[in-house]
Amino acid sequence: MKNTPHHISLSKARLQLPSLFSIILIVFGFGLCFGIVLTVHLKNVSLNLQFTQLSISTENDNNNNDDKNNEFVVVSLPPPPPPPTLPVPTKSGTEKCGRRTDVAHDMSDDELMWRASMVPEVSEYPFVRTPKVAFMFLTRGSVLLSPFWDLFFKGHDGLFSIYVHSSGLSSNWTEPEDSVFYGRRIPSKEVHWGKVNMVEAERRLLANALLDFSNQRFVLLSESCIPLFNFSTIYSYLINSKYSHVESYDLAGPVGRGRYSWKMHPTVKINEWRKGSQWFEMTRDLAIKVISDKVYFPVFQSYCNGSCYADEHYLPTFVSLRFGKMNSNRTLTYVDWSKGGPHPSRYIRYDVTREFLHKLRGDRSCEYNGRRNETCHLFARKFTPHALDRLLRIAPKIMRFDS
Ligand SMILES: *[C@@H]1O[C@H](CO)[C@@H](O)[C@H](O)[C@H]1NC(C)=O
Ligand SMILES: *[C@@H]1O[C@H](CO)[C@@H](O)[C@H](O)[C@H]1NC(C)=O
Numbered sequence: 001m002k003n004t005p006h007h008i009s010l011s012k013a014r015l016q017l018p019s020l021f022s023i024i025l026i027v028f029g030f031g032l033c034f035g036i037v038l039t040v041h042l043k044n045v046s047l048n049l050q051f052t053q054l055s056i057s058t059e060n061d062n063n064n065n066d067d068k069n070n071e072f073v074v075v076s077l078p079p080p081p082p083p084p085t086l087p088v089p090t091k092s093g094t095e096k097c098g099r100r101t102d103v104a105h106d107m108s109d110d111e112l113m114w115r116a117s118m119v120p121e122v123s124e125y126p127f128v129r130t131p132k133v134a135f136m137f138l139t140r141g142s143v144l145l146s147p148f149w150d151l152f153f154k155g156h157d158g159l160f161s162i163y164v165h166s167s168g169l170s171s172n173w174t175e176p177e178d179s180v181f182y183g184r185r186i187p188s189k190e191v192h193w194g195k196v197n198m199v200e201a202e203r204r205l206l207a208n209a210l211l212d213f214s215n216q217r218f219v220l221l222s223e224s225c226i227p228l229f230n231f232s233t234i235y236s237y238l239i240n241s242k243y244s245h246v247e248s249y250d251l252a253g254p255v256g257r258g259r260y261s262w263k264m265h266p267t268v269k270i271n272e273w274r275k276g277s278q279w280f281e282m283t284r285d286l287a288i289k290v291i292s293d294k295v296y297f298p299v300f301q302s303y304c305n306g307s308c309y310a311d312e313h314y315l316p317t318f319v320s321l322r323f324g325k326m327n328s329n330r331t332l333t334y335v336d337w338s339k340g341g342p343h344p345s346r347y348i349r350y351d352v353t354r355e356f357l358h359k360l361r362g363d364r365s366c367e368y369n370g371r372r373n374e375t376c377h378l379f380a381r382k383f384t385p386h387a388l389d390r391l392l393r394i395a396p397k398i399m400r401f402d403s
């Protein structure tokens with residue numbers, strides 16, 4: 001970028017050459033150089049950022065400008081090229097393992113869903129594709145337990161992707177550059193507990209994650225979730241599962257069928273109404289069906305308000321109605337409702353003991369691919385930031401993060 005003045009003076013000098021031909025050549029050459037600079041700019045955002053900051057500090061020295069907000073001089077640099085008209089997401093499939101890319105874009109929700117719903121007609125991939133698990137964090141603000149997750153993901157680049165949808169006042173957070181969460185915040189909107197915009201956020205996460213063809217499994221997590229096993233165990237459990245994990249059951253009474261709204265009839269009938277945990281895990285095929293649903297979701301958007309709680313009913317109902325055969329009907333995320341009330345138990349510092357973590361990992365057995373399996377839950381919530389130091393100390397040994 002700093003070379004621009006140099007280029008200009010060079011071309012000025014050469015302009016004095018009499019031949020029209022050489023002028024054309026120079027203009028062409030200049031365009032080529034500029035193109036290359038732009039391509040490099042596109043390809044490596046982080047390198048570019050460092051370079052930018054470097055050049056700013058030298059400029060500032062020259063200008064004797066001591067303004068603390070100099071960082072924002074970034075704005076005066078040449079703007080990034082406009083997004084291509086058809087940003088077909090092929091890059092992610094061929095990109096090198098572990099290479100981090102920014103997930104920012106300026107697509108509207110409609111455009112995003114439309115692009116993400118595309119399915120390749122040719123079933124063989126023209127590149128080596130390692131299936132990845134998309135870890136999608138639906139948060140208010142930052143991912144509170146990110147240091148613990150950083151430890152969990154360490155050494156497994158290329159097998160996972162991270163997406164964060166964060167709403168709330170403090171959503172202007174930044175993660176340190178060496179964190180796996182760095183640059184992974186997707187364009188997010190406001191979310192309210194129990195409202196249908198929570199499901200809109202989940203669909204937004206799914207759509208962003210679907211843009212990467214390597215993502216094969218999609219897990220929804222909150223900022224208070226922790227993994228209960230090491231990465232390789234969780235990866236193999238998910239990748240090898242024949243079923244999606246969307247909890248779905250029929251429940252009589254006020255917090256079950258009582259939340260059904262008759263305005264949804266006849267698209268959704270009361271005997272089709274299901275309930276289940278919001279925290280799901282699903283296959284790529286199901287994720288595409290979810291973001292493409294133009295029949296059931298609009299009905300929920302219009303009529304599932306007030307005491308309806310779309311986040312606990314839309315997916316359980318939709319999936320059991322249309323894709324029940326491919327669903328395990330259980331959630332992989334442990335949560336303790338035993339104390340009653342609208343919110344589950346929260347775990348603070350002294351709750352985190354070896355015995356407690358062992359209990360969460362093996363509290364009961366479940367069916368997995370049609371057979372009994374000792375593992376039911378891969379994740380657990382709700383852990384507060386006060387639990388972080390003990391988690392970092394105790395959990396990696398129990399969960400065998402690096403054996
Ligand atoms: C970021 O969020 C904090 C509150 O958490 C607020 O005080 C600050 O002004 C925000 N900064 C910007 C640039 O929006
Ligand atoms: C449970 O599933 C895991 C993950 O696939 C597998 O490694 C383990 O052997 C299974 N256990 C049993 C008892 O089948």
Ligand SMILES: *[C@@H]1O[C@H](CO)[C@@H](O)[C@H](O)[C@H]1NC(C)=O
Binds near residue numbers: 305
């Ligand atoms: C839910 O939405 C419908 C249609 O927009 C409206 O008539 C109704 O008052 C709303 N109910 C609540 C509890 O917000």
Ligand SMILES: *[C@@H]1O[C@H](CO)[C@@H](O)[C@H](O)[C@H]1NC(C)=O
Binds near residue numbers: 325326328329
């Ligand atoms: C889950 O529920 C659906 C009905 O909604 C059923 O068809 C399916 O067999 C159930 N899955 C399992 C693994 O039992």
Ligand SMILES: *[C@@H]1O[C@H](CO)[C@@H](O)[C@H](O)[C@H]1NC(C)=O
Binds near residue numbers: 231232399401
């Ligand atoms: C993950 O945990 C399993 C079982 O606890 C263990 O066998 C395996 O070696 C661990 N993997 C890594 C990479 O540490």
